[in-house]
Amino acid sequence: METKLLTSVKSPKAIRNWPVAQLEELAREIRQVIIETTAQSGGHIGASLGAVELAVALHYAYDTPRDQLIWDIGHQAYAHKLLTGRGEVFATLRQLNGLSGFLKRRESEYDVWEAGHASTSLSAAMGIASARDLRHESYRVVAVIGDGALTAGMAWEAMNQIGQTKTNLVMVVNDNSMSIAPNVGAFSRYLTELRAAPAYTRMKQEVEQLLDSIPVFGGPLRKSVERIKDLLHRAVLPRNVFEELGFKYYGPIDGHNLSELIPVLRNAQLVQGPVVIHAITQKGHGYRPAEERPGEFHGPGPFEIHSGRFIKKSQPQSYSQVFSQTLVELAKTHPEIVAITAAMPDGTKLDLFQKAFPHRFFDVGIAEQHAATFSAGLALGGMRPVFAVYSTFLQRAYDQLIHDICHQDLPVILGVDRAGLVGGDGATHQGVYDIAFLRAVPNMEIAMGKDEQELRQLLAAALNIPHPVALRYPRGAGMGSDANAASLTPIPWGKGEWMVKGEDATIIAIGPMVYQALAAQEILVHEGYRIGVVNARFIKPLDSELLRQVIVGTRALITLEEHAVAGGFGSAVNEWCNDQGVSLPILNAGLPDEFIDQGATDYYLNLYELNGEGIARRVRTWLPQEERIKKQIK
Numbered sequence: 001m002e003t004k005l006l007t008s009v010k011s012p013k014a015i016r017n018w019p020v021a022q023l024e025e026l027a028r029e030i031r032q033v034i035i036e037t038t039a040q041s042g043g044h045i046g047a048s049l050g051a052v053e054l055a056v057a058l059h060y061a062y063d064t065p066r067d068q069l070i071w072d073i074g075h076q077a078y079a080h081k082l083l084t085g086r087g088e089v090f091a092t093l094r095q096l097n098g099l100s101g102f103l104k105r106r107e108s109e110y111d112v113w114e115a116g117h118a119s120t121s122l123s124a125a126m127g128i129a130s131a132r133d134l135r136h137e138s139y140r141v142v143a144v145i146g147d148g149a150l151t152a153g154m155a156w157e158a159m160n161q162i163g164q165t166k167t168n169l170v171m172v173v174n175d176n177s178m179s180i181a182p183n184v185g186a187f188s189r190y191l192t193e194l195r196a197a198p199a200y201t202r203m204k205q206e207v208e209q210l211l212d213s214i215p216v217f218g219g220p221l222r223k224s225v226e227r228i229k230d231l232l233h234r235a236v237l238p239r240n241v242f243e244e245l246g247f248k249y250y251g252p253i254d255g256h257n258l259s260e261l262i263p264v265l266r267n268a269q270l271v272q273g274p275v276v277i278h279a280i281t282q283k284g285h286g287y288r289p290a291e292e293r294p295g296e297f298h299g300p301g302p303f304e305i306h307s308g309r310f311i312k313k314s315q316p317q318s319y320s321q322v323f324s325q326t327l328v329e330l331a332k333t334h335p336e337i338v339a340i341t342a343a344m345p346d347g348t349k350l351d352l353f354q355k356a357f358p359h360r361f362f363d364v365g366i367a368e369q370h371a372a373t374f375s376a377g378l379a380l381g382g383m384r385p386v387f388a389v390y391s392t393f394l395q396r397a398y399d400q401l402i403h404d405i406c407h408q409d410l411p412v413i414l415g416v417d418r419a420g421l422v423g424g425d426g427a428t429h430q431g432v433y434d435i436a437f438l439r440a441v442p443n444m445e446i447a448m449g450k451d452e453q454e455l456r457q458l459l460a461a462a463l464n465i466p467h468p469v470a471l472r473y474p475r476g477a478g479m480g481s482d483a484n485a486a487s488l489t490p491i492p493w494g495k496g497e498w499m500v501k502g503e504d505a506t507i508i509a510i511g512p513m514v515y516q517a518l519a520a521q522e523i524l525v526h527e528g529y530r531i532g533v534v535n536a537r538f539i540k541p542l543d544s545e546l547l548r549q550v551i552v553g554t555r556a557l558i559t560l561e562e563h564a565v566a567g568g569f570g571s572a573v574n575e576w577c578n579d580q581g582v583s584l585p586i587l588n589a590g591l592p593d594e595f596i597d598q599g600a601t602d603y604y605l606n607l608y609e610l611n612g613e614g615i616a617r618r619v620r621t622w623l624p625q626e627e628r629i630k631k632q633i634k
Contacts, residue, residue: 116428519612
């Protein structure tokens with residue numbers, strides 16, 4: 001498909017005098033570019049296809065970038081990127097040194113707010129609007145938030161303040177009945193009722209027009225008519241939660257109809273105080289496979305455009321699949337096991353548990369804080385809750401982990417998914433901080449297996465631990481071990497594993513990095529070095545007995561992890577050595593103190609010398625001087 005209109009758009013200013021018919025053609029071109037690009041590179045196609053007309057209408061009706069447009073998470077903002085001068089490089093989406101899949105302030109002046117986690121837009125918008133008011137400026141502030149993001153408490157905290165202060169702010173609710181999975185909860189049902197009752201808006205308009213037609217003389221009488229209007233609203237019209245909170249409500253309106261969207265967006269600019277525009281959209285709109293399978297097309301890899309079939313290389317099961325399948329297997333003989341997700345049944349693969357045990361499965365929506373405390377309550381009530389959550393989203397529930405789970409020492413099992421580098425999702429989603437923030441908390445125990453088999457065994461073992469447990473596992477395919485045939489015999493808790501013994505230095509690795517350590521050991525042993533490898537398995541508690549054996553038989557230590565060095569597994573080993581009075585040289589190999597953008601995991605392992613060859617190179621350079629001299633003499 002030709003994209004003549006889109007090619008001519010270098011900024012939103014170019015479209016502000018176009019007729020609606022031309023804008024509609026532009027939307028069709030944008031939709032086609034999104035489909036063609038994500039078919040090659042993968043990406044968040046569903047939400048972005050559903051927000052094409054919203055992006056066009058917002059940039060048409062508002063004077064961006066002077067007016068501040070804030071997108072709640074970048075899933076829905078691909079059209080925004082195309083409208084703001086990034087069309088020529090859009091094909092680099094989610095690739096190394098290319099466009100971020102989310103919003104980046106350094107990419108464009110139109111990217112006002114960076115968000116990889118949902119539900120932040122309203123708090124940010126309130127802050128920006130308050131700064132505007134304090135500085136006596138006059139630009140407009142618009143926040144676009146999905147209905148799924150409104151299940152998070154943070155969004156309601158912001159609405160509570162916005163409604164109280166009554167600052168000028170527009171909130172666009174992009175209502176597609178989905179987050180990643182179909183939305184859940186009472187508020188989702190409430191929005192469904194609003195969608196199903198368009199007569200609400202018509203009745204409201206008729207009542208207001210009738211009252212406004214009454215001749216009014218003098219201030220007291222005007223106030224009386226306004227009071228009558230308010231009483232009639234409450235008596236005749238359905239209660240609207242947004243209006244109860246102090247917002248002027250417009251909707252529901254068709255979020256794919258530019259002729260309807262644009263006038264409402266323009267009218268909202270004239271209203272004093274906060275406004276809600278409730279726009280009904282369809283996730284995946286304009287591409288049938290995405291419309292029919294919105295959950296699968298939330299953030300897929302490459303796919304065939306014609307058929308919608310995903311292009312997948314043959315590879316082992318993912319760690320997420322292994323975790324969930326193992327949980328299902330264990331739940332058959334452990335009726336106390338329940339599973340919890342925060343709007344991620346597909347991503348965490350807990351949909352497998354949901355199908356097997358629907359009454360023991362809970363999806364709480366985008367509400368990680370609630371999920372953590374809810375899990376604590378389940379544990380207190382005698383159940384064995386397993387909360388599977390991406391490492392990056394676990395950050396959102398840190399206070400609840402400390403205060404509600406760990407302080408009370410409740411046996412909640414955290415399945416910490418996507419622990420480590422995550423590829424195309426980039427800086428906001430890297431799972432490289434959880435060791436640091438978890439191991440500092442009393443009563444928390446943390447483990448990570450080297451492969452799928454050990455993940456299964458650790459999960460079985462965790463059921464016997466009467467404390468909070470975090471089981472870490474990476475994104476994507478496993479190492480290829482036959483997890484289904486693997487024994488569920490629990491690994492002895494707190495015990496690591498000798499892989500190879502070596503006198504010159506020993507690499508102590510955690511998780512799949514054990515295999516990188518073995519690759520480095522194989523390279524170095526051919527060069528005459530005697531290098532040992534230990535599979536730590538446990539980050540907290542450390543295997544003190546095994547570590548004592550290591551320090552007796554080796555001259556130097558290397559710790560290895562796919563995690564930030566600051567506060568990570570290596571730091572734990574350093575602290576142990578200090579407590580024991582050990583003075584061996586120690587090299588901590590891990591990720592640097594910087595945010596890591598999108599790019600293939602293998603690329604970053606190579607860049608930071610965390611693959612076999614890189615580790616071998618670092619060990620050669622670092623190994624204490626006397627060891628290098630010894631090798632040269634030999």
